[in-house]
Amino acid sequence: MKKVYLDNAATTVVYKEVLDVMLPFFTDKYGNASCLHSWGEESRDALEEARVVIAKKINAGADEIIFTAGGSESNNFALKGVAYLLKSKGNHIITSKFEHPAVLNVCKALEKDGFNITYIGIDRDGFVKIDELKKAITDKTILVSIMHANNEIGTIQDILAVGKICKEKNIVFHSDVVQSFTKVPIDVKKSNLSLASLSAHKIHGPKGIGALYVKKGIKLKKLIDGGAQEFNLRAGTENVPGAVGFAKACELIASKDIDKMEGLRDYFIAEVIKQIPKVSLNGSGRDRLCNNISLSFHNVEGESVLLALNDKGIAVTTSSACTSSKLEASHVLSSIGLRPEQSHGTVRFSLSKYTTKEELEYTIAVLKEIISKFRGMSPLK
């Protein structure tokens, strides 16, 4: 059966080139990067080279990159790290309503610990309301955390504007840039970022490695006690193969890949809307990730579409929270004003540089058939 993977916002295939550079670090170059002997030195050199590559990608210094186990850890580290250290200065944190659960649930945990959190609203196009953010700042505000690109609807936030506000008010600015990293240019200096969370497996790198950018001078509470690894903030033997793979993945994305994905994205959106009645795009058509397509199909259930597509070898994801114990609609879709019934029919297709037009043509043909089948079964017209 044909296999079409359109869930690259969830995770991606590891590039062959990435795997190739990683493998020697499991078998031949397996030294502990903290050891003084030649094995250790070899690993340490590779780790530090990887740090330089990743730092350059966001215009940071190598000593501003801390390796973590991934995006969720980076978000936890950033938010808790700042909050607990600056608690004496203030207990107010600002974030947005449509952050990833790895930010939202950290905020909820902090709320229980005495912090006040303001969740900024999102406009219908999928952009954080900057004016609301400005007004929310108080003299107790210690941290602003606004994601760069939304994982469900792909809208790219104006982090330059948020950074400017934070700079004026001298507030620490964190951004979860997991989805946008390597797809949208990021300059931590221009955006006045104090902290940024990165992940490797969204960009064809390995799972289990990510990084947190920490601007020089920004102090964080230690994440893991133990050895002195990662600037004495995160103990544990360094994941050298992971770091090496992560760095390689950063180098492999070219602007022509972005252009190609944008072209395919726009083609897919236009064709689906043309060929299937009652479909709407979630989030703005511009300032949108090159690989994100979020569509709501009227009067169908997203989960049914997902399973039926899977039967035809196509992998997608739903935004509906139907798989969770609650029947609540996605917090992201609610935040942009979708009614629950619209959210239930939402499907996310996310492309990679390997996605072809032919794969999308196949997907559209299958989709057409499936949607008409389910609508035929629906009691609602």
Place this chain on the structure above:
Amino acid sequence: MSAFKYSDEVLRRFRNPENAGTIEHPSGVGSVGNRTCGDVMELFIKVVDNIIVDAKFKTLGCAAAISFSDVLCDVVKGKTVDEALKITKDDLVKILGGVPTPKLHCSLLAVDALHKAVEDYFKRK
């Protein structure tokens, strides 16, 4: 079931729900659910001499909702109205080989649809 995985029986019925459709001149129709919460189901029954001779459904919902609708139709066919009313949601869950916990409520929807269809049948009679 801790991991979120559908049984083969759920998937089989979801892929090919033989009872999907409508009945012309039904003896009773039961509509339940609303789109805001999730699933919407409509059950059609044909009753002859107090026996349910045919049942069809129209459902807008997840795989569990569709397979519960389909299995319900099979179960009620050939039963008297009174026998059919004794069907519980647990009976349906059992036939489907279990469903993930978050999907248990879909079984209730199916049973509710049956009760409403029978109610409608008595009203029409």
